[in-house]
Amino acid sequence: MTLQRKGGKSLGVLILAAGQGTRMESALPKVLHGVGGKPMIFYTLRLANALKPAAIGIVVGHEADQVKAVVGELAKECGITRPIQFIVQKEMLGSGNAVLESVPFLRKFKTAVVFCGDTPLLTYESIYGLTMSHEEQKGQATLLTAKLANPKGYGRIVRSPMGEVLRIVEDSVATSKELAINEVNSGAYCFEVEPLLLGLKEIAPKGPKREQFLTDIMERVRSKGGKINAYLSGNPEEILGVNSRVQLAASERVINRRMLERLMLSGVTVCDPASTHIDADVEVGQDTVVQPFTVLRGKTKIGKQCRIGPFCYLENAQIGNECEVRLSHLVGCRVLEKCAIGPFSNIRPDSVLGPRAKIGNFSEIKNSRVGFGSKVPHLSYIGDSEIMEDVNVGAGTITCNYDGKTKHKTVIGAKAFIGSNVNLVAPVKVGRGARIGAGSTITEDVPDGVLAIARARQVNKT
Ligand code: UD1
Ligand code: MG
Helix, strand or coil: CHHHCHHHCCEEEEEECCCCCHHHCCCCCHHHCEECCEECHHHHHHHHHHCCCCEEEEEEECEHHHHHHHHHHHHHHCCCCCCEEEEECCCCCCHHHHHHCCHHHHCCCCEEEEEECCCCCCCHHHHHHHHHHHHHHCCCEEEEEEECCCCCCCCEEEECCCCCEEEEECHHHCCHHHHCCCEEEEEEEEEEHHHHHHHHCCCCCECCCCECCHHHHHHHHHHCCCCEEEEECCCHHHHCCCCCHHHHHHHHHHHHHHHHHHHHHCCCEECCHHHEEECCCCEECCCCEECCCEEEECCCEECCCCEECCCEEEECCEECCCCEECCCEEECCEECCCCEECCCCEECCCCEECCCCEEEECCEEECCEECCCCEEEECCEEECEEECCCCEECCCCEEECECCCCECCEEECCCCEECCCCEEECCEEECCCCEECCCCEECCCECCCCEECCCCCCCCCC
16 A cells, blocks of 8 residues: 555554443443454454554553453454554543544554444545545545444534635534534544644543543544635435444444455355344355245355355354255354254254255254265254264154263164154164164163164053
8 A cells, every 4th residue: 555655664553442432321331242253353453454554553441351262353354454552541531532542552653543342334445535635635634434323423524615624523523504414424534644643642621521522533634724625425325323322223224234245245045134144154055945934144155056044043053065054053063065944943062964864853962973875854852962973863752861961872774763752862873783672761782784673562441
């Protein structure tokens, strides 16, 4: 980027994330609230990194240690190697005060991009456009603005009759004439650091909380002969600031829509985007069809030509090619190719199914391996088990894996046939090709190829 070579000093990015987020009415710091399956600050952190700055500064304050720990994790996850410096704001005295506390960080740079940790929808295109516009117009500050049909809550951009940006007036203190202005401040700015530092010292505390508004910097810079420019975003929805849970839901909707559009454009059919929720890290292969009322969370990865849904919840699940999953709940498991799951299956963590396995209605699988072509079609609980290939598990079969203290393992050999309503009391092994009579309670190992029956004989009395 051209910004980095100018004047020998490079670009710094500062993210403001110290606020409590009072309007969220939450014990969790605002920037850690989830959007698209990620803490909100993930998006601004990723954006900051994409600008390739010399360093990223993050102002923390409210629950600083918690925010720092999450940012550290996210930085690792995104592979961010450039330096991240935390700046601790001692008292949350406004966005202006947050930047004032960051002076030792900012003074290392010629130019600084500043944005808020509560604007997760900002795109690289806009922020890069902001920095380019800043370069070209050669002002002291450039604001990213947008025109909104409903500007309520945002700082309004006050311009002169000639169109020059004069100042930003906050919603809470604006006159009715100013409130009618529909061009708003996104909270993202590009500054020449020198005039920023000079002006910061002069921002007067305001209101009952004696807060310093960063937005007041514009007048301070202008008073010293500086020029403020605005870069109008072509996509107003992306400047949405999350101050309340209502805005959190609105940002979730946009992130989800972006994700679904990305998937659709890569060859995934999403039958009903309005009832489909897919987290930012999910991968879905070509020609897979996602049916309505489906939620794909975390690091779920789905292969090609699958049919997922309707009514499925998958979290950190890996699904191979050509699988069918209907009305089911799958978490932390691997389903290999050409499996059929559901309706009403519950596949729990550490299970590996298939290829070509079939898990049917009201069957629960936990920490188990179900081999090639094996079937657990109806009403079963399979826990801590290893089921080899071509096994048929009859309706109502239960692995009794827990003795009240410890979990025990069940092993079922290839081509075994387990009759309906069988209890397999673990630890127990059923041999290859063995058969078990319906209604048996198996407490001892069954050798290969035998028929085991463990139930009382029927007596017909008159
Ligand atoms: C801010 C802008 C407003 C803009 C809007 C866009 C100010 C004064 N107003 O309003 O013009 O339209 O964003 O979304 O900046 N923060 C700190 N320390 C503090 C206070 C806040 O780091 O002491 C951080 C917050 O964590 C947040 C950001 O600054 O990320 C903005 O604060 P917030 O309270 O959300 O300001 P808004 O009312 O949204
Ligand atoms: Mg805000």
